Amino acid sequence: MAIVDYTATELLERMDSRELTSREITAAYLAQIERYHGEVNALVRWDAEDAMRTAEAIDARREGGEPVGVLAGVPVVVKDNLCTSDHVTSCASKMLANYLSPYDATVIKRLKAADAVILGKGNMDEFAMGASTETSAFGPTHNPWKLGYIPGGSSGGSAAAVASAMAPLSLGSDTGGSIRQPSAHCGVVGLKPTYGRVSRYGLIAFGSSLDCIGPMGRTAEDVARVMSVLAGRDPRDATSIAGPVPRYEESCREPLDGVRLGVIDEQFGEGIDDEVADKVQTAIRQFEALGATVHHISLPHIRYAIAAYYIIAPSEASSNLARFDGAHYGYRAKDISNDEKDGPLVAMYRKTRQEGFGEEVKRRIMLGTYSLSAGYYDAYYLRALKIRRLIAQDFADAYKTVDFLIGPVTPTPAFEIGEKMEDPLAMYLGDSYTVGANLAGLPALSLPCGLTTAGLPVAVQLQGPALSEEGLLQLACAFQQESDWHLSRPELIKPKDQNG
Amino acid sequence: MNDLTPYTTIIGLEVHVQLSTRSKLFCRCENRYGAEPNTLTCPVCAGLPGALPVMNRKAYELSVRAALGLHCEIPLFTKWDRKNYFYADLPKGFQTSQFDLPLSQHGYLDISDPKGKFSDKRIGIIRAHLEEDAGKSLHDEVARKADSRIDLNRCGTPLLEIVSEPDLRSPEEAGRYLSELKLLLEYLEVSDCNMQEGSLRVDANINLHLRVDGEFKATPIVEVKNMNSFRAVQRALAYEASRQYDQWQESGRCLGDPGVTKETRGWDDDAGVSRSQRSKEESSDYRYFPEPDLPPVVITEAEVATHRLALGELPAALRTRLVQEYQLPEVDVDVLVNQGRALVEYFLLLAGAINDGKIASNWIQQDVMRYLSEAGVTIDDYPVTADQLGDLIANVLAKKLSTSRGREVLAQMVSAGETLEAAMQSLGIVEVDSAATEQLCRELLEANPKVVADIKEGKIKAVGALVGQAKQQNPNVQPQEVRDLCLRLAGEM
Numbered sequence: 003m004a005i006v007d008y009t010a011t012e013l014l015e016r017m018d019s020r021e022l023t024s025r026e027i028t029a030a031y032l033a034q035i036e037r038y039h040g041e042v043n044a045l046v047r048w049d050a051e052d053a054m055r056t057a058e059a060i061d062a063r064r065e066g067g068e069p070v071g072v073l074a075g076v077p078v079v080v081k082d083n084l085c086t087s088d089h090v091t092s093c094a095s096k097m098l099a100n101y102l103s104p105y106d107a108t109v110i111k112r113l114k115a116a117d118a119v120i121l122g123k124g125n126m127d128e129f130a131m132g133a134s135t136e137t138s139a140f141g142p143t144h145n146p147w148k149l150g151y152i153p154g155g156s157s158g159g160s161a162a163a164v165a166s167a168m169a170p171l172s173l174g175s176d177t178g179g180s181i182r183q184p185s186a187h188c189g190v191v192g193l194k195p196t197y198g199r200v201s202r203y204g205l206i207a208f209g210s211s212l213d214c215i216g217p218m219g220r221t222a223e224d225v226a227r228v229m230s231v232l233a234g235r236d237p238r239d240a241t242s243i244a245g246p247v248p249r250y251e252e253s254c255r256e257p258l259d260g261v262r263l264g265v266i267d268e269q270f271g272e273g274i275d276d277e278v279a280d281k282v283q284t285a286i287r288q289f290e291a292l293g294a295t296v297h298h299i300s301l302p303h304i305r306y307a308i309a310a311y312y313i314i315a316p317s318e319a320s321s322n323l324a325r326f327d328g329a330h331y332g333y334r335a336k337d338i339s340n341d342e343k344d345g346p347l348v349a350m351y352r353k354t355r356q357e358g359f360g361e362e363v364k365r366r367i368m369l370g371t372y373s374l375s376a377g378y379y380d381a382y383y384l385r386a387l388k389i390r391r392l393i394a395q396d397f398a399d400a401y402k403t404v405d406f407l408i409g410p411v412t413p414t415p416a417f418e419i420g421e422k423m424e425d426p427l428a429m430y431l432g433d434s435y436t437v438g439a440n441l442a443g444l445p446a447l448s449l450p451c452g453l454t455t456a457g458l459p460v461a462v463q464l465q466g467p468a469l470s471e472e473g474l475l476q477l478a479c480a481f482q483q484e485s486d487w488h489l490s491r492p493e494l495i496k497p498k499d500q501n502g
Numbered sequence: 503m504n505d506l507t508p509y510t511t512i513i514g515l516e517v518h519v520q521l522s523t524r525s526k527l528f529c530r531c532e533n534r535y536g537a538e539p540n541t542l543t544c545p546v547c548a549g550l551p552g553a554l555p556v557m558n559r560k561a562y563e564l565s566v567r568a569a570l571g572l573h574c575e576i577p578l579f580t581k582w583d584r585k586n587y588f589y590a591d592l593p594k595g596f597q598t599s600q601f602d603l604p605l606s607q608h609g610y611l612d613i614s615d616p617k618g619k620f621s622d623k624r625i626g627i628i629r630a631h632l633e634e635d636a637g638k639s640l641h642d643e644v645a646r647k648a649d650s651r652i653d654l655n656r657c658g659t660p661l662l663e664i665v666s667e668p669d670l671r672s673p674e675e676a677g678r679y680l681s682e683l684k685l686l687l688e689y690l691e692v693s694d695c696n697m698q699e700g701s702l703r704v705d706a707n708i709n710l711h712l713r714v715d716g717e718f719k720a721t722p723i724v725e726v727k728n729m730n731s732f733r734a735v736q737r738a739l740a741y742e743a744s745r746q747y748d749q750w751q752e753s754g755r756c757l758g759d760p761g762v763t764k765e766t767r768g769w770d771d772d773a774g775v776s777r778s779q780r781s782k783e784e785s786s787d788y789r790y791f792p793e794p795d796l797p798p799v800v801i802t803e804a805e806v807a808t809h810r811l812a813l814g815e816l817p818a819a820l821r822t823r824l825v826q827e828y829q830l831p832e833v834d835v836d837v838l839v840n841q842g843r844a845l846v847e848y849f850l851l852l853a854g855a856i857n858d859g860k861i862a863s864n865w866i867q868q869d870v871m872r873y874l875s876e877a878g879v880t881i882d883d884y885p886v887t888a889d890q891l892g893d894l895i896a897n898v899l900a901k902k903l904s905t906s907r908g909r910e911v912l913a914q915m916v917s918a919g920e921t922l923e924a925a926m927q928s929l930g931i932v933e934v935d936s937a938a939t940e941q942l943c944r945e946l947l948e949a950n951p952k953v954v955a956d957i958k959e960g961k962i963k964a965v966g967a968l969v970g971q972a973k974q975q976n977p978n979v980q981p982q983e984v985r986d987l988c989l990r991l992a993g994e995m
Contacts, residue, residue, distance in 0.1 A: 085552040098551070105545055107552060204552040211794035240556045240796055318794055321584050324595020325549050329652070347650075351588055374586070374789035383791060 048122025107204020
């Protein structure tokens, strides 16, 4: 087996037993990046020398018998909206194309403290606004399972990097499905934690009340390992949750026992692709075979989730992105005319933001600005907040009778690049099954469960009550022990002699 | 409306006070004035991408303390909101403030004028809420082409905004409200209220109410900014009232008329005029919404009660007590209390030491405060303790020193930092025993038969010449004692 075919857990075992070094592992993944970058475009930048230096230093420490972190020597790709003090953090935007943060995000600090080797930055939709990684200022990422198809988004680069074996692990962020949906489209496991379980400090904000950072990998156990490193209270994030952090990678191996799964009936109605529905139903039966009982659940207000989400997220974004004005850092437009009416400062703001932001970002800033404007606030933002509370209540009611919810992640498999760029509403509707967890602040996991006849991955979504990450990972782990979807690899990266 | 003006002036004040916390409101940067530009900043207060605010609870607690001093209600739940607007010294593009659920509301501040220019009145406080200060823009106004400079040190300084009801009716009332508010906040030790350094800033809203042929009229409301002292506030308000009256007579435009918007004017204290600042056609839309990065703030009834108990004696209560306990005139009490808590404590010690509030008040107002004012120092730096001054005054009361000699001794104690005894020694003051005084008086009477004759004829004033001569011969004699003795001895002659 090639190095890049191992899971992170297997790599750690082989480094512990001195069969492999981080140097060898890191070099193997960097070679994979070099080989497929042109086709996949999963990373917006990487630093091979820096990664190799880190790997060698960790090897030396391990060799010298010094203590090393729990991810020591394992390469990780991080989404480009996570601030790193040693490399540019651009949010895949022209606005921040050369922006170097003076500090590391808390999750980056934690990865570094765990001795992970950060390879580079994952491509994404600009400022995480999108579901296809097509809005990146650095060009779209291609789905490794089928070039020419979207990898999902906004964490499309992070998902595609794991799917194309450019890294065993990655970090994404999820505001309305941005970890789970690309994980589903790329056939990897992605976990969106409970809101506040992972510090947001250093995550360039999109929708602050919705944003969550989470891990992506090939197996639930690998994802659990990263989750143990990321989770926990951060004094720099007032919304982060206190309380003990489990050893997720240990508890996820515990057997399932009498788990009650709720199937959300509303999610198998209109708009879902037949093949996706079929694969998800098969997965549900497999969970039954594992001992789970299945119950039918209704979330009466979930059909308003997309409407509420596309008010709340853009409203917060319109405020969060106000700081990108050219005054202090980032892109500043040149040749600013002295605007007669508003003066040179406003003229500079206007031209900088016109040129620095892409179309989708500007669309959402306008949507949000409108929703918060005097005279519209009550009709839009306030109503959206009310719906948000009703949806959270729906989930709370559901979890009185079942332990977890199960259903699809996306209504359709990945689509062709360019297919929905002219129809933002169709793109937004793709988030129908994922935004509920963000609005309610609850954890959810995307788990690969099949391939379509066209060879595109399909995933099942597991959702749970607050701080139920352990249970979600346990379910996913149990499923993966009885199935091998997570072991299948895209044709693209299979050794050519095996392709026949 | 009064006899002098045909209108009533309606004034409401918005006061911004920087709180004296060690660190800023949402980060751990030092909260300090006067540092090199952009040296007291971090990713949070500089608004860098990814940075998040964490509330400084101390700032909230100081705000609660201030609000309780203003008799405000303290809701047990308060939250943060974002006020969105673009400006170069606002690096996040929004100010974290409080919109619909401020930390306090419905309070009041009582004002009075011991000189009686207006009658005692209660000024309503609509609300006091906490927000972060913005940075400072330094414009090169001479060379218009030069770049503006931005100093972000002030960004994130905790700022308490105190909004009064439009209850003030004259520039004098506004001035007194401000000095009383400043005094209260100083007593509460929540702010240094230094206007020069911008830790207390005032905006005023003003318009006029008129009655024309029995019909009520109101002039458009104007917000006046850029007033850098309380005196400037009073001048600006007086100017604005008469300007509005003139403008109303000219145009007849009233509040609520079509096209009438709220105007903002900047006060130019040197020129003594206000100028219209680029008036906005419509009021700004700040698109307030709840700050998602900060959890709401909660406080318990018990915590509020603890804060209330810890307020200490505040100026209004202190004035009442000093008038009652020491029978001091209100004007004197006002002077003492307005000097601040430390001076009042000095007074209380001194009054206790000599068991006389009136005399303590006189010495403090005439001698101590003159020195403080001339030397530009506070009572904390005054070199003579209340006990030492008490001993000195006791000597004067016991007629061991004349009042004027006492003053000289005090001046010596202050300037040379000497004890009472040392100062008296330095000035050559020794007690003259009564036998020596009597001997001196007899000699003077014998040398001045004309004076003796005058006294015998009832011209008592003539004795003054002898007192003067006695002081020349021996500066340590007690003038009163010499006077009394000479009169008695002359009568016996």
